[in-house]
Amino acid sequence: MAGKGRPRSESTEKAILNSAHTLVADHGFQAVTIEGIAKHAGVSKATIYKWWPNKAAVVADSFFKTLKEQYPVPDTGSVIEDLVIQISNLSTFLASDEGRIIRELIAEGQSDSDVAEAYQSRYFSPRREVSRTILERGVERGEMKSGLNLELCVEMIYAPLFYRLLITGEGIDEAFLRNVVSCVLKGLGAL
Amino acid sequence: MAGKGRPRSESTEKAILNSAHTLVADHGFQAVTIEGIAKHAGVSKATIYKWWPNKAAVVADSFFKTLKEQYPVPDTGSVIEDLVIQISNLSTFLASDEGRIIRELIAEGQSDSDVAEAYQSRYFSPRREVSRTILERGVERGEMKSGLNLELCVEMIYAPLFYRLLITGEGIDEAFLRNVVSCVLKGLGAL
Amino acid sequence: MAGKGRPRSESTEKAILNSAHTLVADHGFQAVTIEGIAKHAGVSKATIYKWWPNKAAVVADSFFKTLKEQYPVPDTGSVIEDLVIQISNLSTFLASDEGRIIRELIAEGQSDSDVAEAYQSRYFSPRREVSRTILERGVERGEMKSGLNLELCVEMIYAPLFYRLLITGEGIDEAFLRNVVSCVLKGLGAL
Amino acid sequence: MAGKGRPRSESTEKAILNSAHTLVADHGFQAVTIEGIAKHAGVSKATIYKWWPNKAAVVADSFFKTLKEQYPVPDTGSVIEDLVIQISNLSTFLASDEGRIIRELIAEGQSDSDVAEAYQSRYFSPRREVSRTILERGVERGEMKSGLNLELCVEMIYAPLFYRLLITGEGIDEAFLRNVVSCVLKGLGAL
DNA sequence: AGATAAGCGAGACGGTACGTCTTGTCTTCTT
DNA sequence: AAGAAGACAAGACGTACCGTCTCGCTTATCT
Numbered sequence: 056m057a058g059k060g061r062p063r064s065e066s067t068e069k070a071i072l073n074s075a076h077t078l079v080a081d082h083g084f085q086a087v088t089i090e091g092i093a094k095h096a097g098v099s100k101a102t103i104y105k106w107w108p109n110k111a112a113v114v115a116d117s118f119f120k121t122l123k124e125q126y127p128v129p130d131t132g133s134v135i136e137d138l139v140i141q142i143s144n145l146s147t148f149l150a151s152d153e154g155r156i157i158r159e160l161i162a163e164g165q166s167d168s169d170v171a172e173a174y175q176s177r178y179f180s181p182r183r184e185v186s187r188t189i190l191e192r193g194v195e196r197g198e199m200k201s202g203l204n205l206e207l208c209v210e211m212i213y214a215p216l217f218y219r220l221l222i223t224g225e226g227i228d229e230a231f232l233r234n235v236v237s238c239v240l241k242g243l244g245a246l
Numbered sequence: 247m248a249g250k251g252r253p254r255s256e257s258t259e260k261a262i263l264n265s266a267h268t269l270v271a272d273h274g275f276q277a278v279t280i281e282g283i284a285k286h287a288g289v290s291k292a293t294i295y296k297w298w299p300n301k302a303a304v305v306a307d308s309f310f311k312t313l314k315e316q317y318p319v320p321d322t323g324s325v326i327e328d329l330v331i332q333i334s335n336l337s338t339f340l341a342s343d344e345g346r347i348i349r350e351l352i353a354e355g356q357s358d359s360d361v362a363e364a365y366q367s368r369y370f371s372p373r374r375e376v377s378r379t380i381l382e383r384g385v386e387r388g389e390m391k392s393g394l395n396l397e398l399c400v401e402m403i404y405a406p407l408f409y410r411l412l413i414t415g416e417g418i419d420e421a422f423l424r425n426v427v428s429c430v431l432k433g434l435g436a437l
Numbered sequence: 438m439a440g441k442g443r444p445r446s447e448s449t450e451k452a453i454l455n456s457a458h459t460l461v462a463d464h465g466f467q468a469v470t471i472e473g474i475a476k477h478a479g480v481s482k483a484t485i486y487k488w489w490p491n492k493a494a495v496v497a498d499s500f501f502k503t504l505k506e507q508y509p510v511p512d513t514g515s516v517i518e519d520l521v522i523q524i525s526n527l528s529t530f531l532a533s534d535e536g537r538i539i540r541e542l543i544a545e546g547q548s549d550s551d552v553a554e555a556y557q558s559r560y561f562s563p564r565r566e567v568s569r570t571i572l573e574r575g576v577e578r579g580e581m582k583s584g585l586n587l588e589l590c591v592e593m594i595y596a597p598l599f600y601r602l603l604i605t606g607e608g609i610d611e612a613f614l615r616n617v618v619s620c621v622l623k624g625l626g627a628l
Numbered sequence: 629m630a631g632k633g634r635p636r637s638e639s640t641e642k643a644i645l646n647s648a649h650t651l652v653a654d655h656g657f658q659a660v661t662i663e664g665i666a667k668h669a670g671v672s673k674a675t676i677y678k679w680w681p682n683k684a685a686v687v688a689d690s691f692f693k694t695l696k697e698q699y700p701v702p703d704t705g706s707v708i709e710d711l712v713i714q715i716s717n718l719s720t721f722l723a724s725d726e727g728r729i730i731r732e733l734i735a736e737g738q739s740d741s742d743v744a745e746a747y748q749s750r751y752f753s754p755r756r757e758v759s760r761t762i763l764e765r766g767v768e769r770g771e772m773k774s775g776l777n778l779e780l781c782v783e784m785i786y787a788p789l790f791y792r793l794l795i796t797g798e799g800i801d802e803a804f805l806r807n808v809v810s811c812v813l814k815g816l817g818a819l
Numbered sequence: 820a821g822a823t824a825a826g827c828g829a830g831a832c833g834g835t836a837c838g839t840c841t842t843g844t845c846t847t848c849t850t
Numbered sequence: 851a852a853g854a855a856g857a858c859a860a861g862a863c864g865t866a867c868c869g870t871c872t873c874g875c876t877t878a879t880c881t
Contacts, residue, residue: 058873058874059828059829059830059873059874059875060828060829060830060831060872060873060874061829061830061831061832061871061872061873062830062831062872062873063830063831063832064831064832064872067831067832067833083357084357085357088861088862088863089862089863089864090861090862090863091862093833097833098832098833099832099833099834099835100833100834100863100864100865101832101833101834101864101865101866102831102832102833104864104865105831105832109864158356159356159357161353161356161412161413162352162353162354162355162356162357163353164353165349165350165352165353165412166274166275166276166350166353171415175413175414179413179414204425207422207425207429210406210409210410210414211402211405211406211426211429211430213409214402214405214406214408214409215401215402215405217405217408217409217412217413218401218404218405218408218409219401221352221356221408221412222352222366222370222408223366223370223401224362231398234395234398235398235402237433238398238402238430238433238434239402239429239433240433241432241433241435242428242429242430242431242432242433242434243429243433244432251851251852252850252851252852252853253851253852254851254852254853255852255853258852258853279840279841279842280841280842280843281840281841281842282841284854288854289853289854290853290854290855290856291842291843291844291854291855291856292843292844292845292853292854292855293852293853293854295842295843295844296852296853300842300843301842440847440848441847441848441849441854441855441856442846442847442848442854442855442856442857443845443846443847443848443855443856443857443858444846444847444856444857445856445857445858446846446857446858449857449858465739466739467739470835470836470837471836471837471838472835472836472837473836475859479859480858480859481858481859481860481861482837482838482839482859482860482861483838483839483840483858483859483860484857484858484859486838486839487857487858491838540738541738541739543735543738543794543795544734544735544736544737544738544739545735546735547731547732547734547735547794548656548657548658548732548735553797557795557796561795561796586807589804589807589808589811592788592791592792592796593784593787593788593808593811593812595791596784596787596788596790596791597783597784597787599787599790599791599794599795600783600786600787600790600791601783603734603738603790603794604734604748604752604790605748605752605783606744613780616777616780617780617784619815620780620784620812620815620816621784621811621815622815623814623815623817624810624811624812624813624814624815624816625811625815626814631824631825631878631879632823632824632825632878632879632880633823633824633825633826633877633878633879634824634825634826634827634876634877634878634879635825635826635877635878635879636825636826636827637826637827637877640826640827661866661867661868662867662868662869663866663867663868664867666828670828671827671828672827672828672829672830673828673829673830673868673869673870674827674828674829674869674870674871675826675827675828677868677869677870678826678827682869
């Protein structure tokens with residue numbers, strides 16, 4: 056734990072991430088430049104390049120570090136209700152101005168696997184885990200049959216959300232989500 | 247109404263689109279530049295800008311014009327089989343090197359609505375229409391109940407495909423597609 | 438002389454050379470940057486780099502193109518007078534603010550042989566030639582003996598000038614120059 | 629009053645000067661950086677900046693401290709021979725790889741008066757003093773007339789050397805130096 | 820001995836310029 | 851007109867040094 060040399064400045068790091076976040080939220084990922092982030096943060100470009108390899112990495116970091124804590128896992132006693140609440144929260148966020156960032160990160164992830172890895176592990180995995188927990192709780196409670204392919208179940212519930220967000224751009228309302236959830240549970244024979 | 251002056255050169259347009267396609271296929275969307283396309287096509291940059299507003303437009307055009315004709319609509323007599331065949335063809339293509347282009351166009355579409363509009367109307371709509379036809383044929387045949395929300399049905403069948411392609415990057419095999427299709431049809435009460 | 442493509446803009450070139458000259462005259466060679474020249478000239482950096490390889494080349498060009506015509510070759514009938522007049526003019530210029538530029542170019546020339554070549558051929562050679570002409574005229578006139586090593590003569594007359602300018606920094610007055618010229622002519626047995 | 633605190637490390641100073649000298653000898657003044665010297669010497673940049681104001685100061689110091697002792701003052705009994713020997717030694721050194729450093733320092737001196745002052749007082753003055761001594765000895769010996777302007781004499785002997793080194797780049801041989809020396813002595817009426 | 824003070828290596832940092840690259844527009848000549 | 855050639859302004863790229871700044875450690879002198 057040598058710790059030689061001047062230690063990294065926390066305030067600088069924060070300034071960079073805050074600036075990145077602000078700028079991307081205001082102008083979109085494409086329009087933001089490292090140079091712009093540096094200027095906005097009152098920081099040297101070299102300092103940014105020292106700690107992050109490229110714009111996507113800074114923005115990803117800024118996004119994930121700034122993220123508010125997750126919503127609490129809903130627990131109404133009904134699997135369908137719980138799932139609808141959770142996914143509804145998620146989709147509200149993803150459709151928001153703030154959420155535009157992650158849509159743009161997903162876009163970036165198509166050609167930068169580091170970014171893809173980042174949103175997978177830092178964003179989606181934890182959220183999928185919550186859905187899984189809800190499902191497992193339903194099985195324990197006897198509300199749902201056991202022996203289901205829960206992975207597939209989660210996947211099919213999340214998929215239409217992203218399909219609308221990324222491909223068709225259609226709006227997402229609770230009725231749609233409710234339809235999706237009940238269709239998947241019925242279709243997999245859970246109910 | 248021919249118009250005065252020298253007419254637009256067809257060979258030039260072809261050269262541009264071919265070059266765009268080749269270069270994107272070889273190096274990826276991000277790495278390709280208008281300048282590169284112009285050089286590769288032996289064409290002036292200004293000529294490209296005259297007919298397309300930006301790189302994405304050229305690449306989109308090159309992609310859709312180069313596209314081979316669609317597979318014939320499958321007709322085995324079974325809705326599930328037909329759907330699985332169709333989606334399987336689609337997913338095979340999307341997962342291929344060639345298909346990487348459309349994944350990158352989807353990425354680009356997150357911040358360029360013209361591109362989004364383009365792949366919607368020129369690529370996905372026709373394919374969704376095929377699926378819809380298959381479903382309608384099933385209803386006519388009495389294989390499926392009538393009165394279903396076919397839009398939702400198509401959406402839920404396509405969604406997991408793109409979810410894997412764009413978000414998780416997981417591979418797609420026929421078993422997965424078969425699961426998805428039967429789950430959706432069952433879930434919506436079609437069978 | 439094909440002349441394809443947009444021709445090089447004369448006004449741009451002039452703006453660059455003028456800016457380079459102004460800035461170097463005002464702030465010195467070291468303090469001037471390509472970026473600064475570009476900004477001052479209202480020109481893109483790339484345009485400068487397109488036509489000159491580096492700062493020294495631009496400055497050298499700007500210096501030599503801006504140079505007023507030479508003083509007329511003096512012709513008083515006396516070799517000594519003529520030489521003193523010519524060298525005096527030269528040294529007055531070299532010691533001036535304007536002349537600081539060429540002193541700095543000579544400095545640059547120590548590590549950039551292109552620059553060295555430039556001031557040799559574009560500045561000093563023509564001036565040495567004038568001195569040589571004066572000497573030759575003296576020989577023709579019978580004022581000086583023939584058979585002298587004129588090269589050496591010119592060299593020894595110019596040398597003390599640069600010695601003071603570059604090494605000792607001492608001022609140069611007419612008396613000094615007169616001493617030098619008469620010493621050299623006497624020393625080489627010209628008189 | 630030795631002073632409190634850890635004393636300046638001699639080995640560090642030596643390492644810095646040695647590195648500066650080596651690097652400048654190998655790559656030239658322009659290509660050398662403080663950062664490079666620090667790295668090569670295994671020393672902190674801040675330590676260099678603590679004791680020297682800039683690169684030129686370090687290099688000047690390194691050059692003058694590393695300098696071998698001067699050649700002994702020649703004493704053949706002939707002023708011309710002594711002068712030729714001395715100047716020949718000097719010019720051989722200045723034309724060498726090692727001597728390139730001082731040429732580059734002279735260049736630097738055009739825009740940094742501290743450097744100019746340094747080579748004046750630490751390098752050229754002592755050498756001019758030697759020439760002066762030779763001349764005075766000649767006067768004492770009766771080999772030369774007295775009442776001469778010795779300053780001018782020394783100046784005119786040194787000048788052609790530097791003129792060739794710095795301006796024309798021409799080589800310097802003994803014959804040339806002999807010509808110069810005898811011309812000057814004759815020209816000033818010393819002989 | 821303990822306190823005090825400076826020297827020093829390591830390395831972060833803001834700043835500035837580098838030289839390159841691409842964009843989108845323009846000007847000229849050719850077809 | 852259409853188009854190739856290519857100049858151009860604009861501005862970001864990622865790199866390199868500059869000179870300054872913490873750090874923590876070392877090495878002395880002075881209580």
